[in-house]
Amino acid sequence: MAFEKVNVNDLCFSPVKAIGEDWGILTGVSGKGFNSMTVSWGSVGVLWSRPVVFAFVRPGRHTYGFMNDGEMFSLAIMNKEIHKKMAVFGSKSGRDVDKYKESGLTAVFEDGVPFPEEAELVFVCRKIAKGDISPDWFIDEGIDPDNYPKKDYHRMFIGEIVTVLKKV
Secondary structure, three states: OOEEEEOHHHOOOOHHHHHHHHOEEEEEEEOOEEEEEEEOOOEEEEEOOEEEEEEEEOOOOHHHHHHHHOOEEEEEEOOHHHHHHHHHHHHOOOOOOOHHHHHOOOEEEEOOEEEEOOOOEEEEEEEEEEEEOOHHHOOOOOHHHHHOOOOOOOEEEEEEEEEEEEEO
């Protein structure tokens, strides 16, 4: 499948639908390689006058180390029609299986940053900030018990978008 580079300012899409319903595959890259996981939380927007992706990863996920230690990552927006294939990326650990091989998806690279060839839209990002979610963030008292019964709070990674690829 072919991709074309597009200007982030020319995009017209709903991040709420794309990430929350269609899902994404987040791939962290470090000196140890890469690992990918399914995501349905996150955002695309502007921070510090830069186009950014906000990605959230729990410390227990294998992808966490790659996101934490590496400089680059990708967020691939997927097609809802392949949720069954994507389920491998959310239910199995890269410590134990090759998620791409098991799912039937194909890893391809842009400037050394991997993403699934089956993606509809890809954000290649350079990590510019990170921080841990903590209970004192929550104003709505239902967020903590509903989302963190194990108190395994996400780390938020903010990546400046350096390349956007759109399936052609």
